[in-house]
Amino acid sequence: MAAALRKILTFGSMLLPYGVHELRRRHKQRIRLSEPILQALKANQDLAGCHEGQRCFILANGPSVKALDLTVLEGETVISVSNGYLHADFMCFAPKYHVVPQITYGTMTEDQVARWFAEMDESLGEAELFLNETEAGIVSERKLFVGRKVRYVALRTNFDDVSDTSMIDIAKPIPRIDSVPVLALMIAMHMGFKNIVLLGVDHDSWRSGFYKYAFDLKTQADTDFSVTSDGKILSPNYDTFQSLARLWRQYRRLGMIASANGVRIINGGIGGELDEFERVPLNLLLSQDKVQ
Structure with a gap:
């Protein structure tokens, strides 16, 4: 009865303004995964536990x-996201992995995506790249990321349908996300990391009304139509809060999965509104290493 009621409420919520984009995405998910994508997902089995017990x-x-000294990450395993290659001192800590969420075409044209990917490729060093399967076509057709290891995930299911605390397997279709750190967490947990430290996961733009980055965008500047050129958020609070509610449910579910599987997720950032994980400042975290 409860499950049936949840499905009815979920469908009803899709009729509201904030659910229009979700309806579109769910329609696309009915398309069967191609054989090459299925094989690409299968290859992710090799990553399971590859960093077992590490940080x-x-x-x-x-x-x-911007308030952090990122050079202290040199020698650590770092997972960067989206435009993160624009961080100061990026090549000093040289991320091992880089994660990009599903791209919304219409917000960006294929030509803009291709230019962004070219900029990304020039700046990532030797990082292994994770993309959603919806980007496989443009990567193949435009011959992008030649010589770089590119892996694909399939963001196809719904976080609200995840009802247990089993590890999420990125070798299979996985839940859609509302922010790229959620995808990075799923990947990190799949790879067996025991301690996962979040930095720069602020999620506090709803307070100021402006969406800001730790750096100035290059190729992607002025491609987000949900904000003005100076970053002012155009969405009404109703839609913003609905999106935040979905996002917080995703973090809470991942926190439950982590706890059940002996994984520690730490918010090592300064400020921000993410309150689902224990907070340990980065400098204190690293100083504890020296004591040990």
Whole structure:
């Protein structure tokens, strides 16, 4: 009865303004995965537990990062995201992995995406790249990321349908996300990291009304139509809060999965509104290493 009611409420919510984009995405998910994508997902089985028991840092792009000395990450396993290659001292800590969420075409044209990917490729060093399967076509057709290891995930299912605390397997279709750190967390947990430290995962733009980064965008500047050229958010609070509610549910579910599987997720950033994980400042975290 409860499950049936949840499905009815979920469908009803899709009729509201904030659910229009979700309806479109769900329609696309009915398309069967191609054989090459299925094989690409299968290849992700090789990553399961490859960093068993280790620590990684997921470096997001919130403005709080500007107050951090990122050079201390040299020698650590770092997972950067989206435009993160624009961070100061990026090549000093040279991320091992870089994660990009599904791209919304219409917001960006294929030509803009191709230019962004070319900029990304020139700046990533030797990082292994994760893309959503919807980008496989443009990467193949435009011959992008030649010589770089590119892996694909399939953001196809719904976080609200995840009802247990089993590890999420990125070798299979996985839940859609509302922010790229969620995808990075799923990947990191799949790879067996025992301690995962979040940096720059601020999620506090709803307070100021402006969406800011820790750096100035290059190719992607002025491509986000949900904000003005100076970053002012155009969405009404109703839609913003609905999106935040979905996002917080995703973090909470991942926190439950982590706890059940002996994984520690730490918010090592300065400020921000993410309150789902324990907070340990980066300098204190690293000083504890020296004591040990």
